[in-house]
Amino acid sequence: MANLPSYGHVLPSLEVIRELVARGHRVSYANDPAFADVITAVGADFIPYRSTLLSYLDGRAEWPSDEIAHRDLFLDDAIAMTPQLRAAFEHDRPDLVLYDQGVGAVRVLAEQWRVPHVMFSPNSVPDRSDDELLREFEERRRDPRFSVHYGRWAEWLRNNGIPSGYLGRPARELALIPRVLQPNPDRVDSRRTTFVGPCFGARSEAWQPPAGVERVLLVSLGSTFTGKPGFYRDCVAAFGDLPGWHVVLQIGKHVDPAVLGELPGTVEVRDWVPQLAVLEKASAFVTHGGMGGCVEGLFHGVPMIAVPQDPHTDQPDNADVLVRLGVGRRIDPGRVTAGALRESLLELVGSPEVAARLAEVRQELMAEGGTARAADLIEAELAAARGIGGHSAAQPGRTRPVS
Template sequence: MRLIFTSLVSHGHLYPLLPLAAAARDAGHEVVFATGDDMLTVVEKAGLAVESAGLGMHEAMASVLGPGVRPNASDGPPESFYPVIGQVFGNVLPRRFVADLTPLLERFRPDLVVYESGNAGGAIAARLAGVPAIGHGFGRFSPGGITDAIHGRLAEFAAEVGFEGVYLPSFGDPVVDICPESVQEPDFVAEANRIPLRPVGWAEPGDLPAGVVGRDKSRPLIYLTLGTAFGDEDVVKRAIGGLARLDGDVILAAGPTVDPAALGELPGNVRVEVWVPQVDLLPHVDLVVHHGGSGTTLGAFGAGLPQLVLPQGADQFTNAEAVVTAGVGRRLTGADVVEDVIFEQARKLLTDETVLGAARKLADEVAAMPSPAEVAQRLPEFAG
């Protein structure tokens, strides 16, 4: 069977598809992964054939906001960015992906398209080409708010190209769902044709920071990250200030948006890395303090870790809500994102047996979900 996988051009949207794409290849299917130029090297490291399609997130944002401008959580309430998000994800990106995928579908003639759920252009291109398709989620589906903003702009574009029945997030297609059912959005669970898949995680090959393996486990290890898109130096500084007061060690993954040199002199128990292989690091960690990105949230679910979430934008606020609702962590926003509160909440999370028990229970639920190899065996069912 011939398969095209396609995702938006970001780590958070791309990484969740790689385990299933690799498993499909290992099962003997011919697999091509279509995404933007910025991510092609990443996909090739997973051993997959690649095709260029789509537009990078920063380029798409710049086409709406202007060069060098990006939404920031400190600039206003999340809803103030909904029109921008709606235009980017409901018009700019789908339009470009349809344009790029249409000739690829004609040339490759796949039996099935697996499109990442944020990539509406993948769904539309497949439907217009008459190719069976399924969605692939990257986390918890978010009702209202951002979804409504995207839907409004997407409906306009879909009507323009003759695509009927716009319905987010699945367009009526089956959806590979990597979010544990207990924390998935209830209406989505009730209405969608879900294909559960364990969120096993994926990271580019690389070594763990020195001292992580074989460390003194009497001291907790806290992993701090604000991801690859919404890093805020001021928030990171406040988080470092609070976490450094704990009797433990802190590893910060600065990512591409936080300059380690701008953080100044750091406490002795804080180490900064530009990048870490997160999926390999999490089993060694005692607490994750993060932005609420889907990859980090689900990774912590699978590792059975408590979470302190400092949401910065996009779906991070609903992910933070899911963490709190599941009883596996806390959320801080606005005026609460200060050193004293971060210290106090982190201290409690490291020792709260109720939270730790809930995190272990959620990890058991993740472990019981079908593996990528098992789901890959089912893919011919959806090729029609």
């Protein structure tokens, strides 16, 4: 398994990896050393590589607003990652490769090694056919800047023994999200992509609200988009004086709490929170609309106010899906005011229709199978590669990794 050094990408995979290890497989998990502890905690062997994206993914550096520059960053990371992982597995070739959708280098290595590969998608998946994607790809090459980017991409592929500059969609994909959060689920090829829903397990973190609190509100912009002191001040103004409410305000590691001014006793400021544990007690959630947070909010039946922070990600689409499902409100950053935030919260938590819809959606999530189903499907791919048929069982004395 290989992944980006981002909690939004790593956390959805961890319980699947834990389950594979529990079934007797040896799993090697490649990531930046910053994630060594969370990966070894689920029983995987940690394989380090140095990511060029770490400062962007942990919020220290601002993502470029230009799409081509954004793509260049991921290409640079793939180019840097490839020789590191090739060296790590030179004498220990995997039987099966798992990789996050943001890690193109590992798909290239799997093609080189001629081993089966399965992509994990912690976000929504493309809903166009291979032909549609290829036509779009060719049209974009007419843009001179994209053409330069494409030239670098194609050269990198050629240098790795792949003659075409276009890899296409993966043959097998597990979407670690519920189908209801896919913008156009009926257009997704079910022969290739399976929605397994939330892959959660028992979490050791615990959180309790202060005594006497009637309702809890979690405010979190995830781990990457946290440098927003003005937004946090708006949240304090909107929610800090609501009778009976306790506000958990996660501000990340790069905002000084002092810039928020004097805070009421109803507001608890943290640089990090055990999000699932807080959502278990929460009555509402203000989120940036990242897929991980949306999935966790739906899993716990919590209405959401989505404030998308990056137009180049799936955050705006996720926010729109929450609205379409009838379980959330969307407020774009330029329209955020204390009044708009407060009004949206009170509308959501006061609506019996929203509560009923949340209960229906949660039932759909639970029926998708989650962690156990994902592990079953991975074992089926491994069995097919070995010519066994059906679900495989780990073999005694097995020495090669599912990586």
